[in-house]
Amino acid sequence: MTATQDRPTAEIGKDRRRKEDQRLITGRTRWTDNITLPGMLHLAMVRSPFAHATITSVDLEAAKASPNVVTVLSGKDFGDELGVCINAWPITPDQKTPTHSPMPADRVAFAGEVVAVVVARSAAEARDAAELVDVDYDEQPAVIGIKKALEDTVLAHPELGTNKSALWVFDSAEAGTGSDVEAAIETARADGILIEREYRQQRLIPAFMEPRSVVVDPTGEQLTMWSATQIPHILRFALAATTGVPESKIRVIAPDVGGGFGGKLQTTPEEWIAWAVARRLGKPVKYTETRSESLMAAHHGRDQVQTLTLAADKDGNVTGFKVHLDADLGAYIAVVGGGVPVLGAFMFNAIYKFPSYRFECQTVLTNTTFTDAYRGAGRPEATYAIERIMDELAAEVGVDPLEIRERNWIKHEEFPFTTVAGLEYDTGNYEAATAKAKESFGYDALRAEQKERRDRGDRVQLGIGVSTFTEMCGLAPSRVLGSLDYGAGGWEHASVRMLATGKVEIVTGVSGHGQGHETAFSQIVADRLGVPFEDVEVLHGDTQIAHRGLDTYGSRSLVVGGEALVRAVDKVIDKAKHLAAHLLEASEEDLDYADGRFAVRGTDQGVAIQELATAAFAAHNYPEDMEPSIDAEATYDPVNFNYPHGTHLCAMEVDTETGAVKMRKYTCCDDIGTIINPLIVAGQVHGGLVQGIAQALWEEAVYDEAGTLVSGSFVDYLLPTSADTISFDVVHTDEPSICTTNTLGTKGVGEAGTIASTPAVVNAVVDAIRHLGIDDIQMPCTPERVWRAIQGSKAGGATETPPDAMPHFAEGALNQDEGAGQ
Amino acid sequence: MSKIELTVDGAAVSDDVEPRMLLVQYLREKLGKTGTVIGCDTSNCGACTVHLDGTSVKSCNVLAVQANGRTVTTIEGLAATAEGDLHPVQESFRECHGLQCGFCTPGMIMQAVDLLGENPNPTEEEVRLGMEGNLCRCTGYHNIVKSVLHAAEGAKS
Numbered sequence: 014m015t016a017t018q019d020r021p022t023a024e025i026g027k028d029r030r031r032k033e034d035q036r037l038i039t040g041r042t043r044w045t046d047n048i049t050l051p052g053m054l055h056l057a058m059v060r061s062p063f064a065h066a067t068i069t070s071v072d073l074e075a076a077k078a079s080p081n082v083v084t085v086l087s088g089k090d091f092g093d094e095l096g097v098c099i100n101a102w103p104i105t106p107d108q109k110t111p112t113h114s115p116m117p118a119d120r121v122a123f124a125g126e127v128v129a130v131v132v133a134r135s136a137a138e139a140r141d142a143a144e145l146v147d148v149d150y151d152e153q154p155a156v157i158g159i160k161k162a163l164e165d166t167v168l169a170h171p172e173l174g175t176n177k178s179a180l181w182v183f184d185s186a187e188a189g190t191g192s193d194v195e196a197a198i199e200t201a202r203a204d205g206i207l208i209e210r211e212y213r214q215q216r217l218i219p220a221f222m223e224p225r226s227v228v229v230d231p232t233g234e235q236l237t238m239w240s241a242t243q244i245p246h247i248l249r250f251a252l253a254a255t256t257g258v259p260e261s262k263i264r265v266i267a268p269d270v271g272g273g274f275g276g277k278l279q280t281t282p283e284e285w286i287a288w289a290v291a292r293r294l295g296k297p298v299k300y301t302e303t304r305s306e307s308l309m310a311a312h313h314g315r316d317q318v319q320t321l322t323l324a325a326d327k328d329g330n331v332t333g334f335k336v337h338l339d340a341d342l343g344a345y346i347a348v349v350g351g352g353v354p355v356l357g358a359f360m361f362n363a364i365y366k367f368p369s370y371r372f373e374c375q376t377v378l379t380n381t382t383f384t385d386a387y388r389g390a391g392r393p394e395a396t397y398a399i400e401r402i403m404d405e406l407a408a409e410v411g412v413d414p415l416e417i418r419e420r421n422w423i424k425h426e427e428f429p430f431t432t433v434a435g436l437e438y439d440t441g442n443y444e445a446a447t448a449k450a451k452e453s454f455g456y457d458a459l460r461a462e463q464k465e466r467r468d469r470g471d472r473v474q475l476g477i478g479v480s481t482f483t484e485m486c487g488l489a490p491s492r493v494l495g496s497l498d499y500g501a502g503g504w505e506h507a508s509v510r511m512l513a514t515g516k517v518e519i520v521t522g523v524s525g526h527g528q529g530h531e532t533a534f535s536q537i538v539a540d541r542l543g544v545p546f547e548d549v550e551v552l553h554g555d556t557q558i559a560h561r562g563l564d565t566y567g568s569r570s571l572v573v574g575g576e577a578l579v580r581a582v583d584k585v586i587d588k589a590k591h592l593a594a595h596l597l598e599a600s601e602e603d604l605d606y607a608d609g610r611f612a613v614r615g616t617d618q619g620v621a622i623q624e625l626a627t628a629a630f631a632a633h634n635y636p637e638d639m640e641p642s643i644d645a646e647a648t649y650d651p652v653n654f655n656y657p658h659g660t661h662l663c664a665m666e667v668d669t670e671t672g673a674v675k676m677r678k679y680t681c682c683d684d685i686g687t688i689i690n691p692l693i694v695a696g697q698v699h700g701g702l703v704q705g706i707a708q709a710l711w712e713e714a715v716y717d718e719a720g721t722l723v724s725g726s727f728v729d730y731l732l733p734t735s736a737d738t739i740s741f742d743v744v745h746t747d748e749p750s751i752c753t754t755n756t757l758g759t760k761g762v763g764e765a766g767t768i769a770s771t772p773a774v775v776n777a778v779v780d781a782i783r784h785l786g787i788d789d790i791q792m793p794c795t796p797e798r799v800w801r802a803i804q805g806s807k808a809g810g811a812t813e814t815p816p817d818a819m820p821h822f823a824e825g826a827l828n829q830d831e832g833a834g835q
Numbered sequence: 836m837s838k839i840e841l842t843v844d845g846a847a848v849s850d851d852v853e854p855r856m857l858l859v860q861y862l863r864e865k866l867g868k869t870g871t872v873i874g875c876d877t878s879n880c881g882a883c884t885v886h887l888d889g890t891s892v893k894s895c896n897v898l899a900v901q902a903n904g905r906t907v908t909t910i911e912g913l914a915a916t917a918e919g920d921l922h923p924v925q926e927s928f929r930e931c932h933g934l935q936c937g938f939c940t941p942g943m944i945m946q947a948v949d950l951l952g953e954n955p956n957p958t959e960e961e962v963r964l965g966m967e968g969n970l971c972r973c974t975g976y977h978n979i980v981k982s983v984l985h986a987a988e989g990a991k992s
C-alpha cells in the first residue's frame with residue numbers, strides 16, 4: 014500500500030479528447046518522409062522480380078550515368094559494415110536460420126528482395142535510374158506455400174538442406190500442467206465426440222497507412238536515424254549489434270508514425286541499407302517506400318495451416334485439445350519470426366478448463382516475403398481455431414454455441430486459475446461479459462428471426478457467430494521471455510521530470526504510433542501527481558530522450574509502460590515529501606498529499622508540488638540528506654501477462670443464391686479491467702474489429718506459382734472501406750475484472766478486437782448455412798467461396814432453382830422477348 | 836520544365852516544374868506542404884486528398900501543371916476557410932475521436948468537407964458511400980463516420 018492510492022481519480026475514466034489531435038488535424042505533422050535535411054540524398058531500391066534466383070551479373074553503369082545520380086551500389090559493393098538482419102527469437106536451439114543480408118550479392122530468396130540501391134539528388138531521379146540497373150538472374154525453382162515446403166523437394170535455401178526450420182512443442186503431460194492428450198483422444202474416439210479439422214490462416218499484410226520511411230543523418234557526433242518504426246530502441250540495439258557502430262554513437266528517432274499493427278515491429282533491410290549508404294557517403298539520405306514496395310517487402314502476417322483434434326465426452330465437456338501448426342516464415346526468419354506462432358501456443362485453450370493439451374508448431378521457409386507480427390501475433394490464430402471448433406462441438410452436441418462454451422469455461426469464482434498451458438489467469442468474468450453482450454445484441458430475438466427465416470426458406474439466411482476470447486498481453490515478464498529463448502526482456506522504463514516552472518515532462522520507453530499515449534499517460538500522471546492534465550508533456554520515441562525502453566507491441570504500452578510511469582510518479586512524491594517536510598519545518602509523518610499539495614495535518618500550512626519543483630531547481634534550501642531534485646525514474650518488469658477477455662456476437666446475412674455476405678450487427682463486450690480513457694478504448698476496439706473482420710471476409714496476400722505477389726497493390730489487396738463496414742455496438746461489463754498485477758488494474762486492449770472478431774464473423778457465416786450441410790468456409794469468406802460451398806452441399810440453395818427459370822432460353826425458343834427489335 | 840502559377844492555401848505561388856510532377860509531389864517537395872501525404876501509388880487510399888477550385892481531388896491523380904491558374908486548398912489552409920481556429924470538420928474529428936495515427940486524416944477531413952458541401956445533411960449510408968475513396972487502417976471507420984455526421988449536425992444548429 015503506497016501513500017498515493019487514496020487520491021481521487023478525476024482523470025482516469027474520463028473521455029478526454031486527445032492531445033495529439035491538434036497537430037494531426039491541421040497537417041502540422043512530422044512523418045519521417047516529411048524530414049528534409051541540407052544536402053540530403055534520396056535512395057531507390059532495385060528489387061528482384063524473381064522469387065528465387067542466383068545473381069549472375071549486375072551492370073550499374075547506365076544507372077550511374079543517369080542525371081544527378083551520386084552512386085549506385087549492389088550487394089558486392091558492401092562488406093561487413095552492411096550488417097545483417099536479425100532474428101531475436103530462435104524458438105529452438107536447433108532452429109535452421111538462413112543468413113539474412115539486407116542486400117544479398119549472390120542469391121535472392123523472394124520477389125521484392127533488394128539487389129541494388131541508387132543514390133540520387135532527388136527521389137524521382139533515383140527511381141528513374143533504378144530502371145536502368147541491369148541485373149542478370151539465373152532463376153531457381155521456388156517453393157511457395159506451406160504444403161509444398163513440407164515436401165522438401167524444392168528448397169527455399171538449398172544450403173540448409175530442408176525447408177523445415179524448427180519444431181516447437183508443448184505438451185501438458187510433459188509439462189505437468191495437465192494429462193495426456195492422446196489418451197483423451199482415444200477415449201473420445203471410443204465413447205465420446207472427436208472433432209478433427211484443418212483450418213487455414215491465410216497470409217495477411219499489415220498495411221499501415223504510412224508507408225515505411227527512413228532518414229539517416231551521419232553528420233554530427235552521433236549518427237541519427239529517423240524511422241517509421243514501432244521499435245526505436247530495439248532498432249538502435251540491432252544497428253549497434255550488427256553494423257559495428259557503438260550503441261552510444263547511435264540515436265534513433267521514431268517521429269510521428271502512421272500506424273504499425275505489428276508491421277513496423279521490424280528491423281528492415283531498407284533501414285540497414287540507408288544506414289550503410291549514409292555512413293559511406295557522409296551525407297544524409299532518405300528512403301521512402303512506395304505502397305507497392307510496402308505490400309511486397311514489408312513483412313506479412315499469419316499464414317498457418319492448423320490441424321486440430323478436439324476430444325470431448327458426449328455432453329460436450331472437452332477432455333483434450335491437440336494442435337499442430339505449420340507456419341510459413343517466408344524467406345527469412347524476421348525479428349520475432351517463429352515466435353509469433355509460439356505466442357499462440359498458450360492461447361489455444363483460451364477461456365476453457367481443458368484437462369489435456371498438446372501444441373506443436375513446425376515452422377517452414379518458403380520463397381515469399383518474410384512473415385512476422387501482425388495485430389494479435391499468434392493469438393488471433395489460436396482464438397480462431399478454438400472458437401471455430403467450439404462451434405463445431407456445439408453443432409455436434411446439438412446445443413447453442415454459448416451453452417457449450419459455458420460448460421467448459423472457467424467460472425468467475427475459480428480465478429486465479431492456472432491453465433493447462435501453464436499460465437495463471439488472475440481475474441475474469443466470462444459469465445458477466447456474455448450476459449451483457451447477449452442483452453445488448455438482442456441475442457434471443459435474433460435467434461428467433463434466424464429460425465423464422467430458416468423455416469420460411471428465405472433466400473437470405475441469418476447466422477449468429479460467437480467468440481468468447483481471452484488473450485495474454487502486456488509483453489512480457491522478462492524471465493518468461495528468457496525461458497522461451499527470446500533475445501531481450503519485457504520490462505519498461507519511465508521517468509518524470511519536474512520542471513522549474515511547475516510543468517511536468519514524462520518520458521516513456523514505449524513508442525506510440527496512433528494509440529493516444531500522450532493523452533492517456535497525461536491522465537494517469539494528472540491523477541496520481543495531482544497536476545493539471547494540460548501541464549503534462551509526454552516525450553517518447555527518441556533514444557536520446559527516452560534512453561531506456563522496449564517500445565510498443567503486444568498491448569504492452571499501458572499495462573507495462575503505464576505501470577513504470579506510476580512507479581516513477583510515486584518516487585517523485587516520496588522525494589517531494591522529504592523536501593516539503595524540510596521547507597514546512599514539519600515531520601513527514603504529519604504531511605498529507607492530495608491534489609498536488611502537501612498539507613501539514615491539522616494546520617493550514619502546505620506547499621504545492623509545483624512550488625517544490627521550483628524550490629528543488631533553485632536549491633537554495635533543501636535537506637542535507639537529499640540531492641536538489643525531485644525527478645525520478647522507474648523500470649518495471651511485469652510479474653505476469655494480463656488477460657483481457659470478452660464476448661463478441663456477430664449477425665451475418667448470407668444470400669444463398671449469390672453467396673454475398675452482409676454484416677447485420679456486431680456487439681462486443683470486452684472486459685479490460687480499469688479503463689483510463691473510454692474514447693481511446695472504443696477507438697482501439699473499433700479498429701481492431703475491422704482488421705479481424707477483414708481477415709474473415711476480404712483480405713488475403715496471394716502468390717502465384719512462380720512466387721509473384723499478385724495482391725501487391727491496394728487495387729488487389731482488399732482493405733475494407735467505410736462502405737464495407739458498419740457501426741459497432743461496443744459495451745463493457747458493469748463491474749470489470751480488475752487486473753491484480755498492476756497498480757491501476759488495467760489490461761491491454763490494442764489487439765483484443767482483432768483477436769476476437771475473426772472467428773465471430775466466420776462462425777456467423779457458417780451458422781447461416783449450416784442447415785445446408787456446411788461446416789466450414791475458408792477465409793476470406795468471399796461470395797465465390799460461400800456460393801461454391803452452397804452449391805457443393807447436398808441441400809443446395811434455400812430454394813431449388815427451377816429448371817424452367819429462363820424458359821426463353823429453352824432449346825428451339827427465341828432468346829429474346831417476342832416482338833423485341835420491332 | 837513548365838511554368839505554373841496557382842494559389843495554394845491563399846498564397847500565390849509560381850514555379851517551374853517537370854510536366855510529370857504530380858500535384859501532391861509539388862505540394863510536398865516544392866512548397867513544403869507536408870500536411871498532405873502519400874499513402875499509395877494507385878490512387879486508392881485518398882490520403883493525398885486536397886481541394887482544387889473547391890472540389891476534392893486525390894492530388895496523386897492530378898499533375899501539377901493541371902493546377903496551373905487554379906486554387907488549391909490543403910489541410911494546412913483549411914482552417915482559414917472557416918470562422919474560428921479550426922474548421923468545424925477538424926473540430927468534429929477531434930471531438931468524435933475520428934483519428935488515431937492521423938496519417939489518413941488530412942485526406943479524410945478534406946473529403947468530408949467536400950461531401951458535406953454537396954450534401955449538408957447526409958445519412959450514415961451516404962457518409963459511408965461518400966467516404967469510400969479514403970482508406971483508414973486504425974479507426975475501423977466507426978468514428979470517422981460519426982465525425983462527419985457530427986459535423987453535419989453542428990452545421991444545422
